[in-house]
Amino acid sequence: xKRFIFAFIAAFIFIFLWGWFYNGVLLKDVFAEAQxxxxxxxxxxxxxxxxxxxxxxxxxxxxxxxASGFAGGGIASGVHLGIMLEILAxxxxxxxxxxxxxxxxLLVLTxxxxxxxxxxxxxxxxxxxxxxxxxxx
Amino acid sequence: xxxxxxxxxSDCRLRRSNRATTGHRPVATPFAxxxxxxxxxxxxxxxxxxxxxxxQPQPKEIMDxxxxxxxxxxxxxxxxxxxxxxxxxxxxxAYSEVPALWRPEAEHGKYFTWLVFGHILMAFFLTLLCVxxxxxxxxxxxxxxxxxxxxxxxxxDFIFYAVQPLTMKILGGFVVGDLIMFAVASAxxxxxxxSSSPAAA
Numbered sequence: 567x568k569r570f571i572f573a574f575i576a577a578f579i580f581i582f583l584w585g586w587f588y589n590g591v592l593l594k595d596v597f598a599e600a601q602x603x604x605x606x607x608x609x610x611x612x613x614x615x616x617x618x619x620x621x622x623x624x625x626x627x628x629x630x631x632x633a634s635g636f637a638g639g640g641i642a643s644g645v646h647l648g649i650m651l652e653i654l655a656x657x658x659x660x661x662x663x664x665x666x667x668x669x670x671x672l673l674v675l676t677x678x679x680x681x682x683x684x685x686x687x688x689x690x691x692x693x694x695x696x697x698x699x700x701x702x703x
Numbered sequence: 704x705x706x707x708x709x710x711x712x713s714d715c716r717l718r719r720s721n722r723a724t725t726g727h728r729p730v731a732t733p734f735a736x737x738x739x740x741x742x743x744x745x746x747x748x749x750x751x752x753x754x755x756x757x758x759q760p761q762p763k764e765i766m767d768x769x770x771x772x773x774x775x776x777x778x779x780x781x782x783x784x785x786x787x788x789x790x791x792x793x794x795x796x797a798y799s800e801v802p803a804l805w806r807p808e809a810e811h812g813k814y815f816t817w818l819v820f821g822h823i824l825m826a827f828f829l830t831l832l833c834v835x836x837x838x839x840x841x842x843x844x845x846x847x848x849x850x851x852x853x854x855x856x857x858x859x860d861f862i863f864y865a866v867q868p869l870t871m872k873i874l875g876g877f878v879v880g881d882l883i884m885f886a887v888a889s890a891x892x893x894x895x896x897x898s899s900s901p902a903a904a
Contacts, residue, residue, distance in 0.1 A: 660821030
């Protein structure tokens with residue numbers, strides 16, 4: 567349980583920092599090209615707690631899935647799970663692209679960022695939540 | 704040659720660092736490549752150390768591709784029909800409250816292939832995830848995985864709500880829709896895949 571909580575906290579911190587750096591700093595100009603599809607910055611800040619809850623839920627679900635069925639494989643399993651989950655997210659982005667007028671460039675770049683995010687999250691969770699290592703120590 | 708046959712078993716754990724201790728040595732062949740032959744006790748699975756026995760493939764390594772394909776097609780069918788009913792019919796009124804967020808109806812046909820492709824990709828990897836996650840299959844365990852996957856999507860829905868001018872009604876529709884879709888689609892996959900799974904047997 568202790569490792570589960572550590573893995574969740576570490577994954578959440580990484581997802582939060584990566585989300586801020588990648589979407590808020592690196593892709594700032596790309597997002598600005600589709601400004602009409604997003605809330606104004608002030609409004610977004612007022613709903614910031616939804617972002618925190620969403621990212622915490624994402625991290626928690628990742629660790630729960632990993633702990634339930636992938637924990638034996640360590641980091642490799644974490645990366646494997648991360649890649650599979652991100653491919654599912656890419657499939658959802660395809661559906662979004664079909665229904666919302668997002669620029670294709672934005673979706674491609676967010677998908678690349680998503681892969682990095684999920685792979686690193688998998689590494690973090692796989693390294694921290696490792697029952698085999700816990701038994702050995 | 705015996706070693707080569709034995710190592711055809713996917714459970715072989717021959718590691719470069721263990722060659723000296725297990726007696727495996729590289730031998731040059733006329734084909735300008737190296738093969739490994741054993742001169743010590745022949746075994747493949749170093750953990751079990753069963754000398755000379757052909758290991759049975761582990762259940763998790765066997766995938767029934769026919770059942771996989773049927774489960775994938777069924778999952779795709781459900782996801783597509785559910786998406787049409789839920790998002791296209793039931794939520795249509797809620798979506799029309801924020802028309803600026805969506806493509807005009809005239810463009811729907813042009814981007815329809817993306818919608819189909821997205822659903823195919825989702826059904827395929829959901830099936831793969833269910834098979835990897837629950838080798839024994841079964842509607843219940845797979846539905847549990849589906850609910851966990853839906854929780855990831857619900858997290859993303861919350862983030863979308865914060866950054867896009869979606870209404871609370873649309874957010875609620877996304878959340879409930881994701882839960883139903885992932886839970887039922889995963890249950891369908893589990894129910895179809897279960898019957899032939901070696902782990903289930």
